[in-house]
Amino acid sequence: MKNVVIVGTQWGDEGKGKITDFLAGKADVVVRFQGGNNAGHTIKFDGNKYALHLIPSGIFRPEAMNILANGMVINPKALLEELAMLKKNNITQYNLAISNRAHVLLPYHMQLDQLYEDLKSNEKKVGTTKKGIGPAYMDKVSRIGIRMADFIDEETFYDKLNDNITYYNNLFKLYGYDQFDVDNVYNEFKEYAKDIKELVTDTSLLLHKYNEEGKKIVYEGAQGNLLCIDHGTYPYVTSSSPTAASVPLNTGISPQFITDVVGITKAYSTRVGSGHFATEFDNDVAKQIRTVGNEFGTTTGRPRRIGWIDTVVLRHSKRVSGINHLSVMLLDVLTGIKELKICVAYKLDGKEIDYIPANIKDYNRCKPVYETLDGWSEDITNVSSFSDLPANAQRYLERISELTGIQLSIFSVGPDRTQTIILNNII
Ligand code: GDP
Ligand code: IMO
Ligand code: MG
Numbered sequence: 001m002k003n004v005v006i007v008g009t010q011w012g013d014e015g016k017g018k019i020t021d022f023l024a025g026k027a028d029v030v031v032r033f034q035g036g037n038n039a040g041h042t043i044k045f046d047g048n049k050y051a052l053h054l055i056p057s058g059i060f061r062p063e064a065m066n067i068l069a070n071g072m073v074i075n076p077k078a079l080l081e082e083l084a085m086l087k088k089n090n091i092t093q094y095n096l097a098i099s100n101r102a103h104v105l106l107p108y109h110m111q112l113d114q115l116y117e118d119l120k121s122n123e124k125k126v127g128t129t130k131k132g133i134g135p136a137y138m139d140k141v142s143r144i145g146i147r148m149a150d151f152i153d154e155e156t157f158y159d160k161l162n163d164n165i166t167y168y169n170n171l172f173k174l175y176g177y178d179q180f181d182v183d184n185v186y187n188e189f190k191e192y193a194k195d196i197k198e199l200v201t202d203t204s205l206l207l208h209k210y211n212e213e214g215k216k217i218v219y220e221g222a223q224g225n226l227l228c229i230d231h232g233t234y235p236y237v238t239s240s241s242p243t244a245a246s247v248p249l250n251t252g253i254s255p256q257f258i259t260d261v262v263g264i265t266k267a268y269s270t271r272v273g274s275g276h277f278a279t280e281f282d283n284d285v286a287k288q289i290r291t292v293g294n295e296f297g298t299t300t301g302r303p304r305r306i307g308w309i310d311t312v313v314l315r316h317s318k319r320v321s322g323i324n325h326l327s328v329m330l331l332d333v334l335t336g337i338k339e340l341k342i343c344v345a346y347k348l349d350g351k352e353i354d355y356i357p358a359n360i361k362d363y364n365r366c367k368p369v370y371e372t373l374d375g376w377s378e379d380i381t382n383v384s385s386f387s388d389l390p391a392n393a394q395r396y397l398e399r400i401s402e403l404t405g406i407q408l409s410i411f412s413v414g415p416d417r418t419q420t421i422i423l424n425n426i427i
Contacts, residue, residue, distance in 0.1 A: 001211055001214045001215065001216075001257070001259070002027075002215075002216040002217065002259050002260070002427050003211070003217045003219070003247075003253065003257045003258045003259050003260075004023065004027075004216075004217070004218050004219070004259065004260045004261075004262060004426055004427055005218075005219040005221065005244040005247050005258060005260070005261045005262065005321070006019055006020050006023070006218060006219065006220050006221055006262050006264060007221040007224070007225060007242060007243060007244055007261060007262070007263055007264065007317065007321050007323065008221055008222075008223060008224030008225060008227075008242060008264055009224060009225055009226075009263040009264060009265045009313065009314050009317035009318075009321075009323065010224045010225075010226055010265060010266065010269050010270070010271075010310075010313055010314075010317075011223075011224045011226045011227055011269070011270065011271040011272070011273075011275075011277075012039075012222075012223045012224040012227055012271075012272070013040070013224075013266075013270055013272070013295075013297070013298065013304065014224060014264040014265055014266050014329055015264055015266070015327070015329035015330065015412060016041060016057075016220060016221055016222070016264050017041025017042050017043050017052060017057040017220075018041075018042065018043060018044070018057075018329070018412065018415065018417070018420070019262065019264055019327050019329075019410065019412075019420070020041070020056070020057035020058065020218060020220040021043040021045070021057045021058070021060060021061075021417065022417055022420050023218050023262075023426060023427050024057065024058035024060075024061045024064050024218055025061060026216065026427045027058065027061075027064055027216045027217065027218045027427055028063070028064060028065065028210065028215040028216050028217065029058075029064060029065045029066075029067065029207070029210050029215055029216070029217040029218070030056040030057065030058025030059075030061075030064050030065070030066050030067070030217075030218045030219075030220060031056060031066075031067040031069050031203075031207070031217060031218070031219045031220065031251055032054070032055075032056045032066075032067070032068050032069060032072055032219075032220050032222065033069045033071045033072070033219050033220070033221065033246065033247050033250040033251050034069075034071040034072060034221070034222060034223075034240040034241060034242060034246055034250050035072060035073070035133065035222030035223055035238065035240050035242065036053075036054060036072060036073040036074060036075060036078075036105055036131060036132075036133050036136065036222075037053035037054050037075055037078045037079075037082075037105075037129075037131050037299070038053075038128070038129040038131045038133045038222070038223070038238060038299060039052075039053055039054075039222035039223065039299065040052075040053055040297065040298025040299035041053070041057050041220075041222075041298070042298055042415065043057055043060060043417070044415045044416045044417065045060070045416060045417040045418075048089065049415070050085075050086075050089070050091075051298050052082065053078060053082060053299060054068065054072070054074060054075070054078060054079050054082055055068075055079070055082050055083070055086070055096070056068070056220050057220055058218065058220075059086065059091065059094050059096070060091060060094075061094075062093040062094060064094075064095065065095045065096075065097065065206075065210075066094060066095060066096045066097070067096075067097050067098075067099070067203045067206065067207070067251075068096075068097070068098045068099060068102055068203075069099050069102065069203055069207075069250055069251040069252070070099040070101035070102050070203065070204065070250060070251065070252060071102070071240060071246065071249065071250020071251065072099070072102045072103070072250075073102070073103045073104075073105045073109075073132075073133060073136035073137060073140070073240075074098065074102050074103070074104060074105060074148070075104075075105040075106075075131070075132070076104060076151070076189060076192040076193065076195075076196060077188075077189075077192055078105075078131075079196065080192055080195055080196070096199055097199055097200075097201050097203055097206060098148055098196060098199045098200045098201070098203070099148060099200075099201075099202070099203040099204070099252075100147065100148045100149040100152075100200050100201060100202055100203075101147055101148065101149065101202075101204075101252075102147065102148050103136055103137075103139070103140050103145045103146065103147055103148075104136075104145075104146045104147065104148060104150075104151045105131070105132050105133070105136040106132075106136075106146070106161070106164075106185065106189065107132075107180065107185060108132075108135075108164070108165060108168050108172075108180050108185075109132030109133075109135040109136045109139070110130060110131060110132035110135075111132075111172065111177055111178065111180075112132065112134075112135035112138075112168065112171075113128055113130050113131065113132045113133070113134055113135055114130055114177075115171070115172070115175060115177055116134065116135070117130070118175075119175075123274075124235075125274055126235065126236055126237075126273060126274055126275075127236075127272070127273030127274040127275075128238075128273065129273075129297075129299050129300050130300075131299070133238060133239055133240075134238075134239040136239075137239035137240060138239070139164070144160070144163065144164055144167075146160045146161065146164070148200045149200070151189075151193050151200075152193050152196075152197045152200050154190055154193070157186070157189070157190065157193065158182075158186050158190075161182055161185060161186055161189075162182050165180045165181075165182045165185065166182070168180070203251070203252065204251065204252025204253070205252075207251055207252060207253050208252075208253065211253065211257055216427050218427065219244075219247050219251065221242045221243075221244075222240075222242060223238045223240075223242040224242060224317075225242055225243055225316070225317035225320060225321055226313055226316070226317070226356075227242060228240075228241045228242055228243050228246075228320070229241055230243075231243060231316070231320040233275050233276060233356065233360070233363060234358075234360070235360070236273065236274050236275025236276075236360075237275075243317075243320050243321045244258065244261040244321040244322055244323070245320065245321065245322075258322075260324055260325060260426055260427075261321050261322050261323045261324055261325070262323070262325040262326075262327055262409065262410070262426060263314070263317055263318060263321065263323035263325065263326050263327065263406060264327045264329060265309070265314060265326065265327070265328055265329065265400075266293075266309070266328075266329050266330050267309060267328055267329065267330050267331045267333065267334050267396070267400075268289060268293075268306065268307065268308055268309050268330070268333070268334065269306070269307040269308065269309055269310055269313070270293075270295055270304040270305060270306055270307070271304065271305045271307070272297050272300070272302050272304050272305065273302075276360070276363050276364045276366070277305055277307050278307070278310060278312075278343065278346060278363075278366050278367065278368045279307035279308040279309070279310045279341070279343045279368045280305055280306065280307040281306065281307060281308070282305075282306070285337055286306040288336075288337070289306050289333055289334075289337075290303060290304065290306055292332075292333045293330050293333040308340070308341040308342065308343055308368070308370070309341075309342055309343065309400065310343040310368065311342060311343060311344055311400065311403040311404055312343060312344075312345060312346055312354060312355070312356065313343075313356070314326075314400075314403075314404045314406075315354070315403075315404055315405075316355070316356050318404055318405070318406055323406055324406065324407070325406070325407060325409035325410070325424065325426055326400070326401060326404060326406040326407065326408050326409060326410075327409060327410035327411070327412070328397055328400060328408065328410070328411045328412070329411075329412040330412065331380065331393065331396075331397070331411055331412065331413055332379075332380050332381050332413045332414055332419075334375060334393075334396075335375075335376060335377065335378070335379065335380055336375070336377050337375045338374070338375050339372050339373070339374065339375060340372070340373045340374075340375050340396060341368075341370040341371070341372050341373075342370065342371045342372075342373065342396075342399060342400065342403065343368040343369065343370055344369055344370070344371050344403060345368075345369040346366035346367060346368060346369065347366070347367045347368075347369055348362060348365055348366050348367075349365065352369060353366070371399070373392065373395060373396055373399060374392050374395075375392060375396075376389075376390035376391075376392040376393045377390075378390045380393060380413050381413050381414045381419060382413075383413055383421065384421060385421060386411070386421065386423060397411060407423075407424060408423055409422065409423050409424040409426060410422055410423065410426075411423070
């Protein structure tokens with residue numbers, strides 16, 4: 001039995017999709033446990049590139065079972081569009097199941113997302129993906145959410161939809177936003193419910209059975225630990241927890257089942273949306289990283305903000321998620337940069353600290369303390385082992401592992417599945 005959790009250690013887009021797809025080659029089951037189509041996970045193999053938003057990155061492995069677990073918020077229309085995209089690309093051999101406890105994200109959630117952002121002053125805007133994620137989770141904790149089990153029962157779906165649209169239309173009216181017509185939404189979405197009904201099941205029972213059978217399970221996080229609703233840079237976060245700690249709750253497995261946690265990090269840092277980013281910089285080197293690393297959002301196309309790698313952030317993620325394997329991605333993007341900086345601590349009002357302050361005003365004043373390492377100029381996109389790397393690239397990886405106290409188990413030198421080097425077997 002193996003239960004391996006993949007988490008983003010930064011602010012998302014670390015390359016979780018790539019590593020999930022890679023490890024899925026040896027796994028029996030792949031589970032997405034939180035978030036919704038705010039995520040954008042890129043997978044590249046055999047000359048083709050795919051962007052997934054809701055569907056787990058194990059979908060390209062015909063033998064694997066892919067599960068959308070109870071912790072997710074699922075826009076059924078977006079899910080069906082994603083399935084249609086797979087079909088168009090001749091990806092038809094797969095196994096998929098959806099938790100009957102997952103929440104359904106509906107069009108009014110997207111309009112609420114827009115409204116709540118519009119109501120905020122510029123510096124308070126979160127910079128959400130506008131996919132309706134926050135409002136869908138708000139409904140969940142307010143106990144008015146519509147779960148998959150309700151959605152596939154026409155009577156219950158209509159009843160709850162009617163309550164919610166009636167309620168939110170008052171708010172939309174107040175601020176001059178579009179009104180929703182219950183019957184229109186119902187008639188459109190009940191057809192989507194019919195299309196996915198067969199896939200909806202109790203996935204906690206399934207996962208329990210798989211564990212009893214000794215199967216190998218990979219849990220694919222969305223976003224990154226610094227976007228966690230509890231342990232992230234609140235309020236500039238998403239509305240779920242991408243930590244490994246959220247896996248048991250969001251999938252219905254025992255916490256005792258988790259065997260390994262793989263922390264995915266870029267060899268540098270990026271962030272999309274608002275919020276303090278201590279190691280951010282914007283000069284020609286940042287432009288080079290953005291261009292070479294294709295640092296534009298998979299979901300929204302926004303240019304990603306660029307920064308040096310921040311080991312305060314990585315140690316924070318290690319602590320809250322129990323990371324025991326490190327996977328350093330996009331190392332190739334740093335090729336040709338003369339000097340590489342690694343943030344080893346923060347300076348807050350003249351004092352050196354090794355944590356992320358909870359008070360956002362304090363965090364905003366945190367300045368990075370850097371160590372500088374020499375870069376390398378050799379092309380590394382074809383290396384197949386650690387010893388193939390130029391000495392400075394080896395040193396860079398070693399230093400990140402030393403500063404985080406996490407063993408380096410994977411590094412990646414390009415977007416393709418084949419450009420993945422495994423140093424320690426995880427699954
Ligand atoms: P995720 O959200 O964590 O799955 O990451 P994204 O897919 O949003 O962003 C990661 C980006 O980096 C994608 O465009 C990947 O194809 C790409 N990528 C992943 N690993 C590497 C790598 O080692 N080198 C390069 N150049 N690109 C990579
Ligand atoms: P993956 O899984 C990067 C960011 C948004 C915004 C904040 C809140 O591809 O790593 P939300 O729409 O969730 O309410 O937005 O979180 N964000 C992401 N940034 N990668 C993601 O997912 C993200 N999902 C949300 O930009 O700052
Ligand atoms: Mg992404």
